[in-house]
Amino acid sequence: MELHKPPPQPRQPEGCLTVAIRVPLRILVLVLVVPVRMGWDVLVITGRLLRDTVFGPFGRALTWAATALFVWPFVGLWRYVLVPVGKALAWLGTVLVVVPAVWMYRYVLTPVGHAVAWLARGVYARVLCPVGHAVARLVRGIGAVLAAVGTGVYTAVAWLVRYLLVVPARWLYDWVLAPVGRAVAWCLRGLGWLLGVIATGVGVALYWTLRVLLVLPALALWRWVLAPVGRFLALVAREAGDALGHAWRIAGRISRAVGRALRTLFRWIFVEPVRWVYLTVLTPVGHVVRDAVLRPVAEGARVLGRSVREALAGARDTVRQARADFRRMLFGEPRQPAAVDRREPQGPATRTLGSSTTALTKD
Template structure:
């Protein structure tokens, strides 16, 4: 347990602080150590789970989401954008430029401008001239009527002003008297409230609540400090226990497993790799190479056979058509097995006949 920190010289501790510090720290330490150890175990398990399971799973899900969702959606978005631009935007732009704008400009704007310039403007000027004349007449009439009403209102206002001045003076004297009475009553009530409520409440706050608050604050501060010290001590104990368990696990499990792997499993696996797997791999590679060569040769033979069959069918069809319809005979094409100026024949090819078509027909 860490030693309690000494307070500054200018702030001496009270007897209450010294009396409750050690018991509180002991009790809190006993309660916090199991909680801290459980917390450290859970934190280590969570880190291991995140490192071995959640992070690879998150990367796999990210790759799957990008491959199965983002890429198809991006391709679909590009396709839809191209279709929208080709089928909607371009035709609408063409219609707007070559149909809507000319129709609006020459079918609506031009007639409206002509109507405004040659019809509405003259009519508006005429109406404005007529309204100006009528307004001048009404203004002359209103000036005369306003002058009469102003004289009447001036006389009435002077009379009302004299009456209001008298009433206001009387109300001011009455309000002053009422204010003095109310002020005296309020002063008396304030003094009574101060004596009956404020002084007892202040005494109760100063003599009762303030000492209790100081005591509660001291207890709370010491409990919080005890929790901090106990949490740090429990962390040291938890790390020590963890190191001990790690050493014990290595001695009981890790070291024997490593010895078995180095002395038994590794030599056996090396022997299997060198004496079994390597020959099997080489044999499989050779067999695959031979099978590939055989398949290639079979494919070439099948292609040559199919080409010969197609040539035979073509020649037979031509001879049949010539026998039915008639026509000059034609020389057969040179056989692919013979070359000009050479007697060498391809392997597996049938030599071409030496007798011409004329001699055969004769």
């Protein structure tokens, strides 16, 4: 499915001030940025070269040394010391603690607990339950008596409180406090209205005073001074940013062109002469040296080595034979092992699949 791209926005016409600022600014920024970009490219190439030839091998060597000094000893300590010691301690703990504890729980604590539980059930069923029922009946009787007495006392106290406190307080509220409170509230509302009128007048006066003395001058300053200056500075900053990006891209192209030129110059000045010398001078000389000197020397070294190995092998056999003769002279001939009859058929009388004679039934 083909996506429909939105039509490009029409470019707004630019004023003469924008063009007058853009062209000199771009020329100035290009002159200033080209050395910076070329220095940056040189630093990047140097950093990559150092990373590939110095820091990378040094980091790998440092990693290997750290692994050999810190990781491998701890791994060996964990694998060959701590793990066997931990397994031995776990086995000792199982044998010395867990097995006796399980035996104690299974054959001592469990029977004792069952006996205590049986005894507690008997005491609860035959002693505590009857005593509890008797105490509950006694408490219910005492509670009924206290409830009857409390009901009478509560009724008398409620009647006295009603006619000695509630009725006089209600009369005092209806005929004294309520009228006085309404009068005080009316006075406070009138005072609040008066204070509101005064505050409104003071606020209006302060509003117009601040508007005439502060707001209108600040608005005029913003509209006729700060906003044009801000738009001019924004235009300069935007054009400076665009000029910097444009100059950085052009400086990159110039730096790449200079780098290619230097690379080509280095190739034709140094690499190609060295390559020509290697191919036309050093390679034929090396072939002549290899065929005329190195190969005969290597062949002679191989023949000499073979002769030395054969001489050493003969000397080794002679020494071994002399040692055997000396041992035989001192201790005599070694005892030969006696032949053992394995009751197996020999020669042409061996067993076949069609023969009924076996090693067990031959005799």
